[in-house]
Amino acid sequence: MIRVQDLRKHYGPIRAVDGISFEIERGETFGLLGPNGAGKTTTIHMIAGILPPDAGSVEINGSSDPTRASVRSQLGVAPQALALYEELTGEENLAFFGRLHGLRGATLRGRVQWALEFAELTERRRSLVKTYSGGMKRRLNLAIALIHEPPALLLDEPTVGVDPQSRNHIFGRIEDLRRRGLTVLYTTHYMEEAQRLCDRVAIMDHGKMLDVGTVDELISRHGGVSVIEAELERPPESTVSLPGTLEGTSLRIETTKPLEEVARLAELGVRITALKVHRPDLETVFLALTGRRLRD
Amino acid sequence: MRGILTLALKDLLLIWRDKFGLFWILGFPVIYAVFFGSVLGGGHGDGSGATSIALTDEDQTEFSQEFTARLASSEALSVTPMTREEGREAVRLGRQAAQVVLPTGFGESLGFGGQEEGGLEIAIDPSRRAEGAYLQGILMSTTFEMITDRFMDPERAREWLPDLRRDVEEAPEIPGLQRDVLLQFYDALDKFLGDIDPDIYQSGPALQGPRVEAVSVTRDPSGPQSAYEIMFPVAMLWGLMGCTAGFAISLVRERSRGTLLRLRVSPLSRAQILAGKGLACFLACSAVIVMLLALGRFLFNIRFENPPAFALALACTSLAFVGIMMLLSTLGRTEEAVGGSSWAVLLLFGMVGGAMIPRFVMPLWMQALSNFSPISWGIRAMEGATWRGFTLVELAPACGVLLLFGAVCFSLGVAILSRHET
Ligand SMILES: Nc1ncnc2c1ncn2[C@@H]1O[C@H](COP(=O)(O)OP(=O)(O)O)[C@@H](O)[C@H]1O
Ligand SMILES: [Mg+2]
Numbered sequence: 001m002i003r004v005q006d007l008r009k010h011y012g013p014i015r016a017v018d019g020i021s022f023e024i025e026r027g028e029t030f031g032l033l034g035p036n037g038a039g040k041t042t043t044i045h046m047i048a049g050i051l052p053p054d055a056g057s058v059e060i061n062g063s064s065d066p067t068r069a070s071v072r073s074q075l076g077v078a079p080q081a082l083a084l085y086e087e088l089t090g091e092e093n094l095a096f097f098g099r100l101h102g103l104r105g106a107t108l109r110g111r112v113q114w115a116l117e118f119a120e121l122t123e124r125r126r127s128l129v130k131t132y133s134g135g136m137k138r139r140l141n142l143a144i145a146l147i148h149e150p151p152a153l154l155l156d157e158p159t160v161g162v163d164p165q166s167r168n169h170i171f172g173r174i175e176d177l178r179r180r181g182l183t184v185l186y187t188t189h190y191m192e193e194a195q196r197l198c199d200r201v202a203i204m205d206h207g208k209m210l211d212v213g214t215v216d217e218l219i220s221r222h223g224g225v226s227v228i229e230a231e232l233e234r235p236p237e238s239t240v241s242l243p244g245t246l247e248g249t250s251l252r253i254e255t256t257k258p259l260e261e262v263a264r265l266a267e268l269g270v271r272i273t274a275l276k277v278h279r280p281d282l283e284t285v286f287l288a289l290t291g292r293r294l295r296d
Numbered sequence: 297m298r299g300i301l302t303l304a305l306k307d308l309l310l311i312w313r314d315k316f317g318l319f320w321i322l323g324f325p326v327i328y329a330v331f332f333g334s335v336l337g338g339g340h341g342d343g344s345g346a347t348s349i350a351l352t353d354e355d356q357t358e359f360s361q362e363f364t365a366r367l368a369s370s371e372a373l374s375v376t377p378m379t380r381e382e383g384r385e386a387v388r389l390g391r392q393a394a395q396v397v398l399p400t401g402f403g404e405s406l407g408f409g410g411q412e413e414g415g416l417e418i419a420i421d422p423s424r425r426a427e428g429a430y431l432q433g434i435l436m437s438t439t440f441e442m443i444t445d446r447f448m449d450p451e452r453a454r455e456w457l458p459d460l461r462r463d464v465e466e467a468p469e470i471p472g473l474q475r476d477v478l479l480q481f482y483d484a485l486d487k488f489l490g491d492i493d494p495d496i497y498q499s500g501p502a503l504q505g506p507r508v509e510a511v512s513v514t515r516d517p518s519g520p521q522s523a524y525e526i527m528f529p530v531a532m533l534w535g536l537m538g539c540t541a542g543f544a545i546s547l548v549r550e551r552s553r554g555t556l557l558r559l560r561v562s563p564l565s566r567a568q569i570l571a572g573k574g575l576a577c578f579l580a581c582s583a584v585i586v587m588l589l590a591l592g593r594f595l596f597n598i599r600f601e602n603p604p605a606f607a608l609a610l611a612c613t614s615l616a617f618v619g620i621m622m623l624l625s626t627l628g629r630t631e632e633a634v635g636g637s638s639w640a641v642l643l644l645f646g647m648v649g650g651a652m653i654p655r656f657v658m659p660l661w662m663q664a665l666s667n668f669s670p671i672s673w674g675i676r677a678m679e680g681a682t683w684r685g686f687t688l689v690e691l692a693p694a695c696g697v698l699l700l701f702g703a704v705c706f707s708l709g710v711a712i713l714s715r716h717e718t
Contacts, residue, residue, distance in 0.1 A: 050557060069564070077557075079557050081554040082554060083555045083557055085306070086553070087313045088306070088310070088313075096302065096306050097562065100303070102298075102563065
């Protein structure tokens with residue numbers, strides 16, 4: 001659905017995007033995970049056809065020029081900075097952008113109603129956007145991107161500055177869209193979001209893509225071992241040979257297959273009072289790839 | 297085209313909701329026109345432009361009463377009878393422009409008493425000298441008309457002869473021989489006036505008094521009839537300045553609030569997005585001009601006789617300011633920067649262009665400078681389309697300059713905008 005090949009953009013000496021390639025299948029949710037300044041927004045702008053790349057190509061649904069209106073209209077874009085008319089109501093914002101996409105009459109009304117329900121703003125539809133909370137604005141920002149029923153969505157950090165409740169609501173909505181078969185490009189600097197929502201994730205830093213794959217693939221490639229910490233009821237009899245290292249009643253096991261190790265402990269008949277499993281996550285992956293943490 | 301219209305309507309709605317911006321577009325120009333129109337002696341309430349005078353008739357003769365009646369019937373004057381003291385007070389308080397007193401002996405001397413008794417007395421409000429000078433003209437011509445009318449009636453002219461004879465007989469400084477010649481002349485004149493057929497007498501060439509009403513500048517139909525006629529075209533330009541600054545700010549706001557990004561990912565091209573903004577600005581400018589015209593026409597009697605000329609002036613002026621708006625929107629990256637610098641530029645143009653002090657009171661060098669201000673040309677176009685009653689051809693120079701100015705600003709603005717965006 002979306003194919004990006006060796007995309008490059010620099011601002012003076014800053015290489016905002018430095019040779020990026022990836023392909024998003026139809027119906028896939030693809031994450032771009034990276035810290036602030038990694039080049040995620042720049043990438044999205046080039047895909048959306050509003051920023052000419054210095055080099056490289058973008059292909060959307062087989063067409064190679066995203067500056068053409070017919071190509072662009074297959075995309076819905078929710079910009080990172082809220083892009084709303086504060087002096088219009090939620091309903092007016094939706095209707096305005098719907099009209100720009102050529103919707104009229106009953107179709108337009110139907111879509112506006114759908115989008116208001118999607119964003120859970122039906123009750124506040126006649127209030128000016130400037131009176132909305134941060135979460136409501138984020139939801140509207142997302143709903144506007146969907147007003148013309150595009151087959152693909154570009155979401156640029158759609159949960160920035162949002163309370164946990166609104167964030168959960170947005171997650172739920174994006175999962176709905178996934179189930180309906182939309183293709184989604186999702187950028188974020190929160191690894192939990194990428195982990196929860198994305199089929200595949202690309203790790204980005206300093207304009208470069210460091211690796212791409214499913215969350216499990218990335219973890220097994222770069223995450224290293226899991227750590228199991230178990231507190232035993234009493235010191236084991238010397239006949240039993242336990243994996244890992246034992247200090248008093250505290251047992252610590254480093255393994256790539258934590259679940260299997262826990263099952264083995266149970267088979268050995270060891271009684272455990274407390275158990276902790278530290279699985280590596282995308283944070284660990286990022287640390288392994290860059291030597292830095294995702295959020296400083 | 298539909299997309300452009302959708303954009304423009306959205307902008308008009310936003311401008312409408314922005315009460316602060318709206319004040320500069322509509323509120324301020326209306327206040328400006330009405331306030332300065334009335335302060336500068338606009339219409340004296342009745343809209344006729346008549347000079348108000350207090351009249352005191354102390355003479356109470358047939359001549360003074362006829363004189364009073366003639367002044368009262370003049371369209372240029374609004375006459376209120378008062379005593380001498382009341383009249384003086386009314387002028388001092390600015391309620392009347394002038395006081396006219398017909399003293400005892402006025403009828404006797406036929407208004408030509410001069411420094412002696414019987415001469416007409418006038419007191420004028422010093423801040424209304426122009427009206428005072430005009431009033432003196434009217435008084436002169438009225439006196440002249442009355443005397444002419446007397447001479448044109450042989451019977452009434454004969455009534456004067458006994459008085460004249462007595463004057464000559466009693467004047468010691470006239471030598472005896474001269475006195476006889478004069479008295480013989482009066483006798484002959486008396487016989488002539490008594491014998492002549494009045495119809496033949498009056499068919500001769502009549503004496504003409506000075507036509508004061510026709511030559512006075514303020515009554516000249518080619519001049520402004522009231523201060524409102526001068527102030528409304530200027531107010532229209534103030535409205536355009538408000539529109540221009542408002543839309544320049546709204547263009548940057550689209551960028552700073554991120555909505556420009558959203559417009560750019562819509563199916564609209566960059567040119568269409570700018571066209572939408574331009575159309576909105578054009579419509580707002582035109583609406584402001586039309587509203588001010590309607591207000592001026594119906595409440596303050598502004599002349600407006602040539603709708604096609606007005607339409608041309610309106611279109612050219614609005615287009616020019618759309619171009620200026622595009623250029624102003626490039627003067628900064630933030631709303632504050634663009635708002636501040638736009639008003640600075642517009643006020644500077646307004647100052648030399650006659651939006652603060654009228655062009656005709658400027659020194660010559662400044663009048664020359666005003667040729668570089670689009671606001672000056674806008675005022676000229678709007679005056680031409682209203683009270684000056686220009687034809688399309690007479691409007692052409694101002695419209696041409698405006699279009700040229702607009703085109704240059706527009707091209708520059710669009711070029712800079714597209715540089716910003718890549
Ligand atoms: N218009 C611009 N001019 C100069 N530098 C820019 C511009 N836009 C982005 N950058 C730089 O490019 C880099 C990538 O920015 P961005 O794509 O916004 O990162 P992200 O969205 O991942 O936070 C940053 O270092 C940023 O400062
Ligand atoms: Mg970003």
